[in-house]
Amino acid sequence: xxxxxxxxxxxxxxxxxxxxxxxxxxxxxxxxxxxxxxxxxxxxxxxxxxxxxxxxxxxxxxxxxxxxxxxxxxxxxxxxxxxxxxxxxxxxxxxxxxxxxxxxxxxxxxxxxxxxxxxxxxxxxxxxxxxxxxxxxxxxxxxxxxxxxxxxxxxxxxxxxxxxxxxxxxxxxxxxxxxxxxxxxxxxxxxxxxxxxxxxxxxxxxxxxxxxxxxxxxxxxxxxxxxxxxxxxxxxxxxxxxxxxxxxxxxxxxxxxxxxxxxxxxxxxxxxxxxxxxxxxxxxxxxxxxxxxxxxxxxxxxxxxxxxxxxxxxxxxxxxxxxxxxxxxxxxxxxxxxxxxxxxxxxxxxxxxxxxxxxxxxxxxxxxxxxxxxxxxxxxxxxxxxxxxxxxxxxxxxxxxxxxxxxxxxxxxxxxxxxxxxxxxxxxxxxxxxxxxxxxxxxxxxxxxxxxxxxxxxxx
Ligand SMILES: Nc1nc2c(c(=O)[nH]1)N[C@H]1C(S)=C(S)[C@@H](COP(=O)(O)OP(=O)(O)OC[C@H]3O[C@@H](n4cnc5c(N)ncnc54)[C@H](O)[C@@H]3O)O[C@H]1N2
Ligand code: MOO
Numbered sequence: 001x002x003x004x005x006x007x008x009x010x011x012x013x014x015x016x017x018x019x020x021x022x023x024x025x026x027x028x029x030x031x032x033x034x035x036x037x038x039x040x041x042x043x044x045x046x047x048x049x050x051x052x053x054x055x056x057x058x059x060x061x062x063x064x065x066x067x068x069x070x071x072x073x074x075x076x077x078x079x080x081x082x083x084x085x086x087x088x089x090x091x092x093x094x095x096x097x098x099x100x101x102x103x104x105x106x107x108x109x110x111x112x113x114x115x116x117x118x119x120x121x122x123x124x125x126x127x128x129x130x131x132x133x134x135x136x137x138x139x140x141x142x143x144x145x146x147x148x149x150x151x152x153x154x155x156x157x158x159x160x161x162x163x164x165x166x167x168x169x170x171x172x173x174x175x176x177x178x179x180x181x182x183x184x185x186x187x188x189x190x191x192x193x194x195x196x197x198x199x200x201x202x203x204x205x206x207x208x209x210x211x212x213x214x215x216x217x218x219x220x221x222x223x224x225x226x227x228x229x230x231x232x233x234x235x236x237x238x239x240x241x242x243x244x245x246x247x248x249x250x251x252x253x254x255x256x257x258x259x260x261x262x263x264x265x266x267x268x269x270x271x272x273x274x275x276x277x278x279x280x281x282x283x284x285x286x287x288x289x290x291x292x293x294x295x296x297x298x299x300x301x302x303x304x305x306x307x308x309x310x311x312x313x314x315x316x317x318x319x320x321x322x323x324x325x326x327x328x329x330x331x332x333x334x335x336x337x338x339x340x341x342x343x344x345x346x347x348x349x350x351x352x353x354x355x356x357x358x359x360x361x362x363x364x365x366x367x368x369x370x371x372x373x374x375x376x377x378x379x380x381x382x383x384x385x386x387x388x389x390x391x392x393x394x395x396x397x398x399x400x401x402x403x404x405x406x407x408x409x410x411x412x413x414x415x416x417x418x419x420x421x422x423x424x425x426x427x428x429x430x431x432x433x434x435x436x437x438x439x440x441x442x443x444x445x446x447x448x449x450x451x452x453x454x455x456x457x458x459x460x
Contacts (some may be wrong), residue, residue, distance in 0.1 A: 009315035010394045012348060018310060018324055019349045022331035023280065025359040028186040033167075033175045038228050039185035040359040041165040047158045048179030050151030055108040057084075059146040060126060061119075062099040062137055063112035069141040077122075077138045084109060099137050101126075114145040132181075153221055154178050164360055168226075181282060186359035191229040192251035192278040193221045196244060196286040196294050200236035215429070216284040216342045220335075223284065223346050227354045232278055232298075239292040244283075245303060248327045252277040267400055281330055282350050285337025287311070288321040295334045299323055315395040318427060319345035339429045347438055347457055381437075382453045386419030390426075390456070391445035399426055400435035407450060420456055435459055441445040 028042040051360055058065065063084065069076060081098040084091050086105035092111040094100055100109055108115070118126055122138035154160070160178055161171060167185065175183060195217040203213050221231045237243045254277060285293035286439040299309040310324040318341030323334035333353060335345040386404040391397060399418035420439055424431025437456040441448055448454060 001319050004026070008313075009320070010312040010397065012314060013315050015151045015312060015314045015316075015322060015324075016349055016352060019066050019333055020356055021273060022308070022324060022326065022333075023353045023356050026279065026357050028181045028184050029187055031171055033180050036115060036167040036173060036183045036185050036284075037169065039136070039167050039188060041167060041183060041184075042162040042163055042186050042359055043184045044159060044397050045161040045175065045183060047154045047156055047160055047181060050156045051154040051174075051177045052150060052152070055150050056086075056148050057102040057104055057108060057115045057146065058108050058148045059115050059117040060103050060120060060122075060174065061101075061115045061117040061146070062139060063102040063109055064099050064114050064116060064139070064442075065096060065111055066114050066141065066145070066322040068097055069139070071141060073140050075140045079136050079138050080132065081135055083132055091136070098193060099139070101132055108147060113146060113147065114142070115141075116142055117146060117330050142417070148291050149252070166360060168239065173355045176454050187353055189229045189357040190277075191224045191233060192232045192234055192246070192281045193217055193224060194219075194234045194247050194251065194281065194283045195337075196239065196283055198239040198292065199238060200285075203237065211412075214338065216339055219339065220282055220284060220342060220346055220350075223343070223351070223356065228355050228358050229280075229353050239294040240296055240426045241303075242297040243321065244286075244294050244298050244306070248332070250279060250306070251281050252328045276332060280350075280353060281327060281332040282346070283332065283334045284342045285324050285335075287334045287336050295323060299325060299334075314345075316345070316348070317392055317395045317397050319348070322349070322397070338404055338427070340398075340400075340427050340432055343429075343432060344438060347459075379458050381456050381458060383439075383456050384419040385421070385438075385439075385450055385454055386449045387421035387424060388450060389441060389448035392442050392446050393444055393446060394445050396424070397441040399441060400428075400432040400437045401437050401454075401456065402425065402434065403436045409455065419450075420454060 068078060077098040078097060079093060081100050082092060082104040083101045085103045091107045091109050094112040102115055116139040120139065120142060123134055160174055165171070167183070180431065195214045199210055199212050200214040201207065201211050203218060207213065217233055217236060219406065221233050224231045232251060234247045237247045262436065283295055286293045296311065299306065299311055305328045307326045308324070312322050313320050314322045318338055319336055320334045322345060325334070326330045331353065333350050335342045335350065386406050386407060389399055399425040402423045403418055404421035406419045408418050425434040437458050439454045439456050441454065
């Protein structure tokens, strides 16, 4: 009977809202700045010291008093009173009518207010390692003073990072330069990735009839790692609810022995498992309408440990069958098994959930940016379509796209000439692997024309 059992599809935004409601930002801990790369700052961080900490020379040359140099640029000859090199020690004051040799990064002597680069003086150049021989130097006023003023980069007390800021290599440098030793960040989430399906065998296994390699497990583990989580991989588990239950138990309580059920731990990050279990479980597969769909079967059986089961057909393609639940209190996102659907739903639901655990989506950010609400959220941008894209009334289409020149835009037409075009078949994992982003074609759009703006999740 056509249409029987058809569910009303749930909006992507609504499913994301429910997924985010399952998770909360993890506790804050103070860690050495050097260990904070990739973590999310949890409190305002202010500069303890100014950068640079003192007025210094920006060039190798001579420190002078501007008052001694005629404003019309006429050269003067000044006796050279001494040397100042970068490094510790007291810097003597510069007496009026004198110059001192100064090296880049050295503190400016009191009284000096400009540095004349050596190549613009009678000395011409300094010889590394050779002592000073010049008694006097002839030089003239220059347009720039080549002085780096104390605090000109960062003032004492300036805000360096707010809650939600991801610690990048450059931020590590900026924090340390400004006197930070430790930084308050959210604990790194630990995510269990479990693939399900009787047909799955681990990578490297010779395939028997009807078998395929579990690619979702390694792919989603890599996606979770790239999203800033530590990963525990379990499975693949067969289409047996008892095996899935055992794998879930092993994820939320590592004291359980997964080997006893056929669910084995593998993959990078296992050693990093939190003693108390994981913060989030992501499963792939077994969530649609098949007779052997193990996630659906377990959710329907309502076993002890399962709470808040929520099975939905989401208005999303690929990635329509989805479920949410808690297993022994731990949030569980059940994604579909089709590899591109699994990837797209990871990007749309699991990644934001991991961001929220990390503190990267501040609570004040709710309502969260969603595919239908263009935003300036990190990792998203709006780009014009460089080719015609299909639309699909009633569901959000996820299209793997590559950056491509806009047709008709030549190199002389200036900026804004880059758009996105499909990277290949919408359902092909190999096309997805070459994509720069996922274009989100909103429900209700029948066709995307060249030049139409698209919301794009940036993948690289
Ligand atoms: N009668 C219906 N059938 C299906 C529906 C539906 O609504 N009604 N939805 C279809 C859609 S859309 C999707 S997506 C799939 C999702 O189903 P499951 O989540 O139950 O996924 P599986 O059946 O387990 O697998 C689907 C497909 O993907 C392959 N797969 C699964 N896991 C992996 C893995 N770890 N690595 C690589 N490939 C994997 C699997 O072999 C299947 O080919 O259901 C449709 N059917
Ligand atoms: O939702 Mo499925 O992932 O469309 O193919």
